Amino acid sequence: MQQSKMRIFSGSSNKALTDAVCRQLGVEPGRVQISRFKSGEIYVHYEESIRNCDVFLVQSLSHPINEMFVELLVMIDAAKRASAHTVNIVLPYYGYARQERKSAPREPISAKMVADVLTTAGASRVVTLDLHAPAIQGFFNIPVDHLTALDLITEYLLAKKIQNPVIVSPDAGRASMAEKLASGMDSPFAIMIKKRPAHNQSVITHVIGDVEGRTPIIIEDLIDTGSTILQVVEGLKERGAADSYVCATHGLFSAGAIQRLDHPNIREVVITDSIAPLEPHPSRFHILTVAPLLSRAIRYIVEGGSIATMFRNRGI
Numbered sequence: 001m002q003q004s005k006m007r008i009f010s011g012s013s014n015k016a017l018t019d020a021v022c023r024q025l026g027v028e029p030g031r032v033q034i035s036r037f038k039s040g041e042i043y044v045h046y047e048e049s050i051r052n053c054d055v056f057l058v059q060s061l062s063h064p065i066n067e068m069f070v071e072l073l074v075m076i077d078a079a080k081r082a083s084a085h086t087v088n089i090v091l092p093y094y095g096y097a098r099q100e101r102k103s104a105p106r107e108p109i110s111a112k113m114v115a116d117v118l119t120t121a122g123a124s125r126v127v128t129l130d131l132h133a134p135a136i137q138g139f140f141n142i143p144v145d146h147l148t149a150l151d152l153i154t155e156y157l158l159a160k161k162i163q164n165p166v167i168v169s170p171d172a173g174r175a176s177m178a179e180k181l182a183s184g185m186d187s188p189f190a191i192m193i194k195k196r197p198a199h200n201q202s203v204i205t206h207v208i209g210d211v212e213g214r215t216p217i218i219i220e221d222l223i224d225t226g227s228t229i230l231q232v233v234e235g236l237k238e239r240g241a242a243d244s245y246v247c248a249t250h251g252l253f254s255a256g257a258i259q260r261l262d263h264p265n266i267r268e269v270v271i272t273d274s275i276a277p278l279e280p281h282p283s284r285f286h287i288l289t290v291a292p293l294l295s296r297a298i299r300y301i302v303e304g305g306s307i308a309t310m311f312r313n314r315g316i
Helices: 015-025 065-081 110-121 134-139 150-160 172-185 227-238 257-261 291-303
Strands: 006-010 032-036 042-046 054-058 086-091 125-129 144-147 165-169 189-195 203-208 215-223 244-251 266-272 285-288
Touching: 006 015, 006 291, 015 054, 015 291, 032 065, 042 065, 054 065, 054 291, 065 086, 065 110, 086 291, 110 134, 125 291, 134 144, 144 291, 150 172, 150 244, 150 266, 150 285, 165 172, 172 189, 172 215, 215 227, 215 266, 227 244, 227 257
Parallel strands: 006 054, 054 086, 086 125, 125 144, 165 189, 165 215, 215 244, 244 266, 266 285
Antiparallel strands: 032 042, 189 203
C-alpha cells in the first residue's frame, strides 16, 4: 500500500495491538515520545516529520481511562500543530460509552462529551469497535467507522463445533447482536430480562427462550466486573442449561473479574485484544486479535474502498 504519507502511532494503552496492526500493513510504528512530568502532566513529542501525513493514533480508552483520554488529546493536539494532513483516531475501545443517555435527572451524557472533545481537539475521523450503543456514531460531526468483531467471534465458535448451542443475550440491549450471532451459527437464541438496582449490579428476573439441555453462548459487547455474567451463568444453570461459553469484544476486567470468571460453570471466556490483555489469565480465557480487522479498515481509509464489505453482518 502507499505508505509515504501514512504514519501509525501508539498511545500507552495497547502498544502490542498497534505493533500487530503495523505488521499486518507492512509498516513500522511511528516514533513518538510519551512521558509524564513530575506533576503528572503529559508530554508528547513526535520524533519524525508528520507534515501533510495521514496520521493514525491507536489508543483504547481503558484503565486508567482518564489518563488514556487526556494522553490521546495531547497526541491529537501535537499532531495538528505538526501540520498533519489528517488525524485519524483508532479507538478499539470507546470508554464512557455506557453513559450514552440520561437515565435520571441531572446526569451527564459523557459519551457525547467524549465525542465533542475529540472533535474539538482536532480529530478528522474515528475508527472504533463494537460500541456499547451504536447511536454514539451520531454524536460526531466527523466520519465514524464502526467495526465489529462479531464475524471473528462467530468463526471461532463455529470451529469449535459446539453441540446443541443456544445464543443468549444477557439483556434486551444485546438482543440484536445475539440475533446476528444466532443467525451466523444457525442456532436459537434466548434473552435474559434483568433490572439494575445500582451501577455494576443487576438481578435476573426472566428468561425468554428455551435453554434447558442446551449449551449457552452468552454474547456481550464488554465485560467489566463480571458480576452480571455470573448471574446469567447461574440463572441458566438453574433452568437446566449446560456450562456456558462467554463471549465479548472488550475485556475490561475490573475489580477481580478475572478471578470471578474462572468459574466451574464457564467453559471458556472469549474476548479480543481491543484492550491490552491482563496477565496472567486462566487457561479458560481465549483472546482473539482484532489487528487484521483494524489494519484492513486503515487500508481502506488510505487507499479507498467500502468498509461495509468487510463484514457478513453489516452493522450491529
